[in-house]
Amino acid sequence: MQPDSAALAALSPEQARLMIRQGEWQKPTAGLCAGYTQANLAILPKEWAFDFLLFCQRNPKPCPLLDVTDAGSAIPKMVAPKADLRTDIPKYRIYQHGELTDEVTSLTELWQDDWVGFLLGCSFTFEHPLLAEGIPVRHIESGKNVPMYISSLPCQDAGPFGGTMVVSMRPMTAAQAIRAVQITSRFPSVHGAPVHIGDPAEIGILDIYKPDFGDAVEVKPGEVPVFWACGVTPQAVAIQSRIPLMVTHAPGHMLICDVKDSAYAVF
Amino acid sequence: MQPDSAALAALSPEQARLMIRQGEWQKPTAGLCAGYTQANLAILPKEWAFDFLLFCQRNPKPCPLLDVTDAGSAIPKMVAPKADLRTDIPKYRIYQHGELTDEVTSLTELWQDDWVGFLLGCSFTFEHPLLAEGIPVRHIESGKNVPMYISSLPCQDAGPFGGTMVVSMRPMTAAQAIRAVQITSRFPSVHGAPVHIGDPAEIGILDIYKPDFGDAVEVKPGEVPVFWACGVTPQAVAIQSRIPLMVTHAPGHMLICDVKDSAYAVF
Numbered sequence: 001m002q003p004d005s006a007a008l009a010a011l012s013p014e015q016a017r018l019m020i021r022q023g024e025w026q027k028p029t030a031g032l033c034a035g036y037t038q039a040n041l042a043i044l045p046k047e048w049a050f051d052f053l054l055f056c057q058r059n060p061k062p063c064p065l066l067d068v069t070d071a072g073s074a075i076p077k078m079v080a081p082k083a084d085l086r087t088d089i090p091k092y093r094i095y096q097h098g099e100l101t102d103e104v105t106s107l108t109e110l111w112q113d114d115w116v117g118f119l120l121g122c123s124f125t126f127e128h129p130l131l132a133e134g135i136p137v138r139h140i141e142s143g144k145n146v147p148m149y150i151s152s153l154p155c156q157d158a159g160p161f162g163g164t165m166v167v168s169m170r171p172m173t174a175a176q177a178i179r180a181v182q183i184t185s186r187f188p189s190v191h192g193a194p195v196h197i198g199d200p201a202e203i204g205i206l207d208i209y210k211p212d213f214g215d216a217v218e219v220k221p222g223e224v225p226v227f228w229a230c231g232v233t234p235q236a237v238a239i240q241s242r243i244p245l246m247v248t249h250a251p252g253h254m255l256i257c258d259v260k261d262s263a264y265a266v267f
Numbered sequence: 268m269q270p271d272s273a274a275l276a277a278l279s280p281e282q283a284r285l286m287i288r289q290g291e292w293q294k295p296t297a298g299l300c301a302g303y304t305q306a307n308l309a310i311l312p313k314e315w316a317f318d319f320l321l322f323c324q325r326n327p328k329p330c331p332l333l334d335v336t337d338a339g340s341a342i343p344k345m346v347a348p349k350a351d352l353r354t355d356i357p358k359y360r361i362y363q364h365g366e367l368t369d370e371v372t373s374l375t376e377l378w379q380d381d382w383v384g385f386l387l388g389c390s391f392t393f394e395h396p397l398l399a400e401g402i403p404v405r406h407i408e409s410g411k412n413v414p415m416y417i418s419s420l421p422c423q424d425a426g427p428f429g430g431t432m433v434v435s436m437r438p439m440t441a442a443q444a445i446r447a448v449q450i451t452s453r454f455p456s457v458h459g460a461p462v463h464i465g466d467p468a469e470i471g472i473l474d475i476y477k478p479d480f481g482d483a484v485e486v487k488p489g490e491v492p493v494f495w496a497c498g499v500t501p502q503a504v505a506i507q508s509r510i511p512l513m514v515t516h517a518p519g520h521m522l523i524c525d526v527k528d529s530a531y532a533v534f
Contacts, residue, residue: 046317049317050313050316050317050320053317053320053321053324054320054335056324057320057323057324057332057335058335058345060456065324067325068321068324068325070425070426077423078325078423156344156345158337159337182534185533185534188455188456188533189327189455192533193533193534266452266455266459266460266533267449267452267460
């Protein structure tokens with residue numbers, strides 16, 4: 001019997017990861033373990049890890065690093081010391097030379113001694129505080145994925161990694177946008193304040209109803225689009241660089257951390 | 268003729284760096300270019316750079332990275348794109364296997380193709396806003412260096428780099444301490460909020476009048492000591508690891524950046 005949504009929200013991170021590890025949950029992780037941070041995953045061989053780490057350090061808004069594992073270790077010591085990156089994510093994607101070549105539910109067979117795991121913050125962490133303050137989050141209201149766009153905002157290069165920023169968009173009134181700036185400024189290590197408010201063309205977005213990733217959502221009369229740096233950026237940039245091997249989580253299939261969302265608020 | 272202090276404070280970063288580059292200023296940089304960020308420097312060969320970068324990423328409060336150069340490049344593109352790390356710092360220290368072996372005023376002859384420069388935030392950036400809000404900064408009032416202590420607060424290890432956190436201390440009233448938490452929380456990328464308030468013994472400091480670095484300052488009746496993570500931590504940790512080579516700025520002889528202190532405030 002599948003537990004109901006209240007029971008799923010009430011699971012501890014350890015319980016949820018065990019369920020995933022045992023193959024009992026192979027779906028997206030939204031709704032599991034309310035209040036706990038979920039993280040994006042990127043795994044690269046050590047040869048590429050320095051430049052990828054440098055790329056994240058130079059671009060902290062789209063690349064909010066929460067944890068980086070020691071080479072060869074699958075244990076994210078800072079965010080979930082009992083987790084195992086080989087088994088505790090419901091679905092993984094394997095990219096070779098920039099092409100998606102496989103989707104798997106475990107990395108136990110594939111794991112290599114020189115792999116470094118990067119865990120990056122995700123917008124769930126600031127969407128909960130927005131909702132708690134009464135700011136609407138249109139894609140959640142509509143049961144859709146957040147709309148994401150390849151903007152013209154440049155990232156700072158690092159080695160082979162470079163490109164423009166992927167941004168996510170949430171429409172709201174101007175008054176709500178001002179409050180949303182305040183709320184998300186509290187989370188500088190998880191995307192932080194918006195990168196743009198208003199005219200999409202100013203950041204190279206030609207049609208707000210044609211996102212590059214995710215789903216289009218309605219922008220109602222009297223609303224402005226508000227854009228945040230998006231955690232898809234580092235993966236997109238790594239894929240574009242056509243490095244020989246990268247492993248990521250499948251979209252929406254995240255690592256559930258032991259850290260609470262609220263721990264990332266600076267005040 | 269030496270310019271007076273108002274003239275020194277009014278210099279542009281480019282003017283000050285030119286003066287330093289031409290050997291006309293070989294003293295500490297406090298008081299130069301008011302409002303502009305000054306940064307600590309650590310240079311390591313690329314072989315050690317990944318683990319050092321990882322150490323900084325894992326310990327953001329004591330190791331606030333403002334910029335990391337490409338291997339072999341002496342140009343800190345993000346904080347001062349026209350600066351040259353080989354010439355624009357008044358005095359450098361050379362450490363070999365953890366021992367201070369030389370002090371020089373230029374790296375032009377020594378610079379290697381595999382050197383990576385790390386620029387780290389310094390407490391000047393949050394002391395100015397404290398002073399502007401009327402919070403006393405005792406060591407500045409007394410014309411001393413800030414007192415610094417090796418605490419028992421553990422850092423997260425990365426490769427050969429590990430140890431405990433160096434903290435700086437500023438005494439103030441409880442009401443001022445509360446305001447100081449608010450003010451410095453605005454600067455998460457430059458040490459951020461304090462790491463401890465009150466009893467020094469709780470963080471392994473046995474005698475507040477015997478700092479490990481800098482000068483002792485008076486804690487007056489009715490005042491509490493307030494401790495911040497200190498940017499000396501990463502250099503201390505790198506020296507303790509006895510890596511074959513590291514170059515740093517000489518204490519107080521900083522890189523003057525083109526970025527204003529206020530740019531590091533998140534709100």
